[in-house]
Amino acid sequence: MDRRTFLVSSAGVALVALNPVTGVLAADEPADFHIAGVLAFSGAYGIIGKDMRQGVELAIADRGGKVLGKPIRVSWEDDETKPQPAVQKATRLLAGGAQMMFGAVGSASTLALQGLADQRKIPLLVTISADDKITRPNGSRYTFRTSNTLGMEIRMCVEFAKVKGLKKIYGVTADYQATRDGWELFVAEAKKVGIEIVGNDYAPLGNRDYSVIVDKMAKSDADGIAVMVTGNDAVTFLKQSGQVGLNKTKVQFGPVLQDETLAAAVGPAAVGVYSGVRYHFTVDNPANKKFVEAYRTKYNEWPSSFAGEAYDGISWWLDVVESTKSWDRETWVDAFAKSTRENSLEGKKVMRACDHQAAQVGLWGVVVEGQSPLPPLTMKITDVFDASKLFDAC
Amino acid sequence: MSTIVIGLSLSFLLFLLAAGLTLIFGMLGVINFAHGALYMLGAYVCYQIVHWTGSFWIGLAFAPIVVAALGAAMEVTTLRPVYSRDHIYQLLLTFGFILVIEESVRLIWGLDYKQVPTPALFSQPIAMLGSQIPSYRLFIIGFGALVSALLFLLLDRSRLGMVIRAASSDSEMAQTLGINVSRVRTAVFALGSGLAALGGVVAAPLVPIELGMGFSVIIDCFVVVIIGGLGNIKGAILAALLLGMARAAGFTYAPEWVELITFVLLIVTLMTRPSGLFSRKGRSA
Numbered sequence: 001m002d003r004r005t006f007l008v009s010s011a012g013v014a015l016v017a018l019n020p021v022t023g024v025l026a027a028d029e030p031a032d033f034h035i036a037g038v039l040a041f042s043g044a045y046g047i048i049g050k051d052m053r054q055g056v057e058l059a060i061a062d063r064g065g066k067v068l069g070k071p072i073r074v075s076w077e078d079d080e081t082k083p084q085p086a087v088q089k090a091t092r093l094l095a096g097g098a099q100m101m102f103g104a105v106g107s108a109s110t111l112a113l114q115g116l117a118d119q120r121k122i123p124l125l126v127t128i129s130a131d132d133k134i135t136r137p138n139g140s141r142y143t144f145r146t147s148n149t150l151g152m153e154i155r156m157c158v159e160f161a162k163v164k165g166l167k168k169i170y171g172v173t174a175d176y177q178a179t180r181d182g183w184e185l186f187v188a189e190a191k192k193v194g195i196e197i198v199g200n201d202y203a204p205l206g207n208r209d210y211s212v213i214v215d216k217m218a219k220s221d222a223d224g225i226a227v228m229v230t231g232n233d234a235v236t237f238l239k240q241s242g243q244v245g246l247n248k249t250k251v252q253f254g255p256v257l258q259d260e261t262l263a264a265a266v267g268p269a270a271v272g273v274y275s276g277v278r279y280h281f282t283v284d285n286p287a288n289k290k291f292v293e294a295y296r297t298k299y300n301e302w303p304s305s306f307a308g309e310a311y312d313g314i315s316w317w318l319d320v321v322e323s324t325k326s327w328d329r330e331t332w333v334d335a336f337a338k339s340t341r342e343n344s345l346e347g348k349k350v351m352r353a354c355d356h357q358a359a360q361v362g363l364w365g366v367v368v369e370g371q372s373p374l375p376p377l378t379m380k381i382t383d384v385f386d387a388s389k390l391f392d393a394c
Numbered sequence: 395m396s397t398i399v400i401g402l403s404l405s406f407l408l409f410l411l412a413a414g415l416t417l418i419f420g421m422l423g424v425i426n427f428a429h430g431a432l433y434m435l436g437a438y439v440c441y442q443i444v445h446w447t448g449s450f451w452i453g454l455a456f457a458p459i460v461v462a463a464l465g466a467a468m469e470v471t472t473l474r475p476v477y478s479r480d481h482i483y484q485l486l487l488t489f490g491f492i493l494v495i496e497e498s499v500r501l502i503w504g505l506d507y508k509q510v511p512t513p514a515l516f517s518q519p520i521a522m523l524g525s526q527i528p529s530y531r532l533f534i535i536g537f538g539a540l541v542s543a544l545l546f547l548l549l550d551r552s553r554l555g556m557v558i559r560a561a562s563s564d565s566e567m568a569q570t571l572g573i574n575v576s577r578v579r580t581a582v583f584a585l586g587s588g589l590a591a592l593g594g595v596v597a598a599p600l601v602p603i604e605l606g607m608g609f610s611v612i613i614d615c616f617v618v619v620i621i622g623g624l625g626n627i628k629g630a631i632l633a634a635l636l637l638g639m640a641r642a643a644g645f646t647y648a649p650e651w652v653e654l655i656t657f658v659l660l661i662v663t664l665m666t667r668p669s670g671l672f673s674r675k676g677r678s679a
Contacts, residue, residue, distance in 0.1 A: 043606045
């Protein structure tokens with residue numbers, strides 16, 4: 001082969017490889033269905049990533065490890081709860097042939113992955129991040145969320161305050177944009193139903209001392225405390241409010257304030273705290289009972305909301321992919337956008353074509369002392385709010 | 395007035411967190427990035443002891459000793475060979491400690507949160523100055539004051555403190571005078587590690603015990619150490635008081651500005667007195 005022939009041949013091969021049409025054709029016959037799983041596996045959110053991974057792996061095992069006749073392969077990466085590593089690691093997995101992305105945990109990472117999904121035309125399935133901006137009308141074509149939004153959880157808070165007869169609320173809000181937006185929505189909705197806001201403090205994310213804020217709350221005439229923080233901040237707040245007995249004089253509640261994991265970290269001061277619940281193992285339907293039994297058999301623990309939502313979301317997605325009988329990603333996206341999950345773990349979920357957000361019921365519960373074999377502190381579901389009260393019409 | 399009580403509790407908690415860091419830097423010249431990891435380890439060891447014995451006080455007594463012993467082992471096996479090298483080796487080494495400690499904690503205790511309850515003796519609030527003050531906060535104030543006084547007496551008024559300071563300021567001369575400098579350095583690193591663990595134990599009933607807890611305190615520790623003057627225990631006490639009271643006032647009147655207040659204090663210190671607001675003037679012969 002002379003130099004000229006070599007250069008022409010090389011250019012031809014490069015053009016074929018770079019051409020999007022031939023690229024799709026080359027992907028028509030993949031050896032497996034490759035999922036890029038980008039979650040937090042280290043740091044404070046590491047436990048969430050671990051639970052989500054367990055949920056996904058059980059969902060894959062439940063269907064014999066295959067979709068469209070090919071084995072399912074998940075490559076897991078730790079995004080360290082930061083957007084930049086999330087994008088870097090997802091990009092690497094996409095270069096390795098991943099056909100979809102699953103994740104992330106933190107909303108900032110998820111929003112970063114969303115940009116990548118749109119750019120590369122790769123579907124992104126979200127089952128935990130709650131920032132309302134992730135699913136919005138005329139937003140990302142390739143992003144779908146099967147779990148709760150912060151907005152619906154805020155509306156649950158207002159519904160609860162109304163049902164509970166709370167008249168005056170003092171709030172504490174984590175000082176970042178999503179929770180600030182959430183607090184503003186809460187104030188607007190609360191005022192509509194005649195609830196007075198007597199105070200609110202924005203605390204830095206990762207705050208380790210709420211004693212002054214708790215003192216202000218205790219001195220106020222509020223009958224309810226709206227706690228718009230979650231994770232470590234929620235544990236820290238409730239531990240410190242418990243030390244002055246705030247839980248005995250005022251009703252504490254929040255959109256994602258407690259679950260079994262967080263209640264175990266708070267201890268006895270968690271009893272009586274109300275919270276939105278994204279998924280719960282006590283939901284009484286055949287699909288959930290089957291899932292809980294399988295999960296407990298495999299992992300010897302109760303499924304957390306993270307595990308349940310991950311299992312539910314990926315099962316739904318894989319069923320839709322299977323139903324398309326196609327390896328074309330655009331076909332999957334179109335099919336998922338108008339799908340309905342009748343047998344979800346939480347009942348019926350409907351994917352809204354306008355914003356790719358699953359409309360669903362909202363679970364609300366309170367921390368109680370659990371009887372064996374339940375965890376020592378467990379959530380008792382007290383209310384199930386209908387989707388029509390939680391979502392704006394498209 | 396309740397703001398003052400809460401501010402004092404914040405101050406002494408900050409001091410307990412930062413004391414070990416400033417001690418190790420002041421006496422050994424080592425910036426111990428692993429301080430936060432040792433703080434976390436102290437909290438986890440305390441959790442384990444409480445889990446086994448049901449007593450917070452046994453945890454308070456023994457967790458710092460366990461971590462101090464580990465600190466001594468770390469110093470002997472890894473730090474000792476690099477004292478004579480450039481500071482960057484010590485920084486890298488202590489950064490490596492963080493990774494090793496965090497992975498070890500993950501393997502031993504897993505990823506889920508751990509909880510240390512407030513000791514029963516201090517579980518009830520006390521009505522004071524128109525507020526319900528958690529009695530555990532009063533314990534922190536008393537205990538923090540006691541530890542700071544003991545540290546001051548140890549380093550500034552005792553024979554052992556004199557030996558430590560001698561070994562720190564001129565190790566070769568101290569060696570010539572018969573002081574076993576290597577042993578002194580090991581003891582100082584162990585003491586600093588134990589103090590980090592003590593901070594973790596005292597904080598355990600207030601915060602969730604989890605893998606990231608060390609990372610979140612290390613910035614506060616450095617702020618206290620920089621404002622107080624690197625290696626200056628008295629400076630650290632005063633800086634912790636300044637910072638704690640500023641934070642308590644900030645949370646009372648302008649919670650959104652608390653972080654800004656903290657870092658403005660830091661920047662002003664660095665611009666006006668880079669060696670720390672409470673640094674001592676150097677003496678010349």
